[in-house]
Amino acid sequence: MSASSQKNTSSAWKALTSLAKSTAEDSIQDYFSSDPMRLEHYSIDLPGLYLDFSKNRINNDVFKALINLAQLSSLEGKRASMFHGDPINITERQPALHTALRDQESKVEINGVPVVNQITRQLLKMRNCSDAIRSGTWTGNTGEPITDVVNIGIGGSDLGPKMVCEALDEFGETGLNIHFISNVDGSEISKLLATLNAETTLFIVCSKSFTTQETLLNTNAAVSWLQRNLDIDSPQGSSHFIAITAAPQAAIKFGVDPANILEFWNWVGGRYSLWSAIGLSISVAIGHDNFEKLLEGAKAMDDHFLSAPLDKSMPVVLALTGIWYNNFLGAESIAIVPYCERLGLFPAYLQQLDMESNGKSTTLSGLAVRNTTAPVVWGQTGTNGQHAFFQLLHQGTRLIPIDFVAIVKENRGDPFQHKVLLASMVAQAAALVKGEVSDKAHQHYSGNKPSNTLLLDELNPHCLGMLIALYEHKVFVQGVIWDINSFDQWGVELGKRLTTLLLTDESGNDLDPSTRDLMRRSGLRD
Ligand code: F6P
Numbered sequence: 183m184s185a186s187s188q189k190n191t192s193s194a195w196k197a198l199t200s201l202a203k204s205t206a207e208d209s210i211q212d213y214f215s216s217d218p219m220r221l222e223h224y225s226i227d228l229p230g231l232y233l234d235f236s237k238n239r240i241n242n243d244v245f246k247a248l249i250n251l252a253q254l255s256s257l258e259g260k261r262a263s264m265f266h267g268d269p270i271n272i273t274e275r276q277p278a279l280h281t282a283l284r285d286q287e288s289k290v291e292i293n294g295v296p297v298v299n300q301i302t303r304q305l306l307k308m309r310n311c312s313d314a315i316r317s318g319t320w321t322g323n324t325g326e327p328i329t330d331v332v333n334i335g336i337g338g339s340d341l342g343p344k345m346v347c348e349a350l351d352e353f354g355e356t357g358l359n360i361h362f363i364s365n366v367d368g369s370e371i372s373k374l375l376a377t378l379n380a381e382t383t384l385f386i387v388c389s390k391s392f393t394t395q396e397t398l399l400n401t402n403a404a405v406s407w408l409q410r411n412l413d414i415d416s417p418q419g420s421s422h423f424i425a426i427t428a429a430p431q432a433a434i435k436f437g438v439d440p441a442n443i444l445e446f447w448n449w450v451g452g453r454y455s456l457w458s459a460i461g462l463s464i465s466v467a468i469g470h471d472n473f474e475k476l477l478e479g480a481k482a483m484d485d486h487f488l489s490a491p492l493d494k495s496m497p498v499v500l501a502l503t504g505i506w507y508n509n510f511l512g513a514e515s516i517a518i519v520p521y522c523e524r525l526g527l528f529p530a531y532l533q534q535l536d537m538e539s540n541g542k543s544t545t546l547s548g549l550a551v552r553n554t555t556a557p558v559v560w561g562q563t564g565t566n567g568q569h570a571f572f573q574l575l576h577q578g579t580r581l582i583p584i585d586f587v588a589i590v591k592e593n594r595g596d597p598f599q600h601k602v603l604l605a606s607m608v609a610q611a612a613a614l615v616k617g618e619v620s621d622k623a624h625q626h627y628s629g630n631k632p633s634n635t636l637l638l639d640e641l642n643p644h645c646l647g648m649l650i651a652l653y654e655h656k657v658f659v660q661g662v663i664w665d666i667n668s669f670d671q672w673g674v675e676l677g678k679r680l681t682t683l684l685l686t687d688e689s690g691n692d693l694d695p696s697t698r699d700l701m702r703r704s705g706l707r708d
């Protein structure tokens with residue numbers, strides 16, 4: 183934390199540290215019995231999305247002190263800077279403008295040029311591509327309509343679109359198959375290609391930088407496969423390839439037809455890019471009108487974040503509950519447990535969003551942080567998780583706050599099964615708080631385990647857009663409080679560089695004995 187920021191917020195950090203001590207023995211159950219209005223005060227009900235944060239080890243004094251910390255951290259000013267397009271990603275001298283991507287009336291300008299014009303142009307290009315692919319007018323080299331779309335990308339160029347396509351698969355009625363390839367493990371793409379017909383397959387290469395090793399190698403594998411199966415020299419320049427990138431020149435150099443390149447911009451962070459042309463696979467899967475509903479849902483959350491008072495702001499409240507456990511009660515991780523199989527990728531998506539954004543140890547002024555930053559984010563769907571890690575949540579020794587997520591109105595499956603699903607989640611959250619006394623130690627549940635519960639009215643594009651934007655802003659708020667840059671990711675570079683050195687054998691002898699031995703054993707070096 184920088185010296186000035188530390189000075190501004192130190193009274194709030196101190197107050198919270200002392201509250202952590204004085205409330206250490208408090209119980210959530212007592213908070214409920216002593217305050218009949220607790221649920222009303224500790225919940226936020228927005229059209230489409232409801233947050234209950236009453237099952238936290240947070241009383242009114244703690245809550246006020248947390249809000250005070252947010253205020254003293256200049257949250258409101260920094261929020262305005264982000265939406266305004268100030269270069270808040272200071273190490274890359276870039277704004278972080280994912281919010282402009284979902285605001286058709288954005289007034290933001292970069293170097294005097296309104297961003298809305300370029301955004302609208304790319305959205306239109308997306309719509310045209312998506313409509314053509316879905317209607318069958320986008321054909322392959324032999325004139326056949328597309329049956330299979332393969333998104334090649336990794337990290338933000340994969341996880342967001344993949345998670346959304348899986349969550350909203352109910353909205354994809356065209357019979358088109360959408361696949362995602364990310365890992366440099368060549369068995370992933372070769373297994374998929376073995377099932378596809380080259381004449382009817384379209385590859386969407388997603389890479390902001392167009393330099394990412396995994397993506398380029400998988401793209402080369404796709405090019406070779408098309409060459410072999412379609413007998414054409416440069417399939418990357420054919421209608422079997424679309425590239426989506428912030429480096430269009432690199433895609434052109436690779437041979438992609440400029441007409442088949444969709445652009446986004448350096449001011450969109452990779453892990454915030456599903457709202458840009460990177461979302462083309464979503465648009466193809468569920469139709470562009472539905473993609474726009476996803477954007478509208480995110481915009482509704484943006485508007486809420488901008489306008490609600492801090493103590494009624496969902497992203498702020500979610501962030502502050504996390505700060506409380508992470509920085510004052512010693513929690514090291516947070517579990518995300520969606521009670522919805524279609525949200526199975528949501529924990530992995532949040533892992534990248536949260537840990538790549540806030541896994542930092544340097545403040546905005548380049549000093550070492552004084553406070554712990556991002557927790558480990560993990561989780562999986564309920565009820566599966568109940569039969570795996572819930573034992574630890576109920577009786578383990580660690581404090582692990584949980585975010586439960588569920589869908590109220592389910593259109594698919596047996597309604598009774600959905601009832602059981604919801605009852606399971608509500609029961610788990612209640613049991614974690616309630617606990618149970620037993621004279622047999624192994625049957626004793628200490629209870630008082632905190633959680634938030636998020637209820638989406640339906641798993642539709644609008645509600646999902648709200649949910650994703652909620653977590654984006656939660657991560658932003660926490661980054662502001664920790665005084666770090668949430669929008670760079672320098673920590674991933676060293677490993678990438680070393681891989682290249684090992685592969686080109688230019689690492690010399692500057693390696694530890696374990697690494698040299700592993701290289702020899704794995705055949706990387708004689
Ligand atoms: O993991 C690092 C990272 O740069 C992510 O931030 C990004 O989403 C991913 O790699 C892929 O990068 P690109 O879109 O440039 O291929």
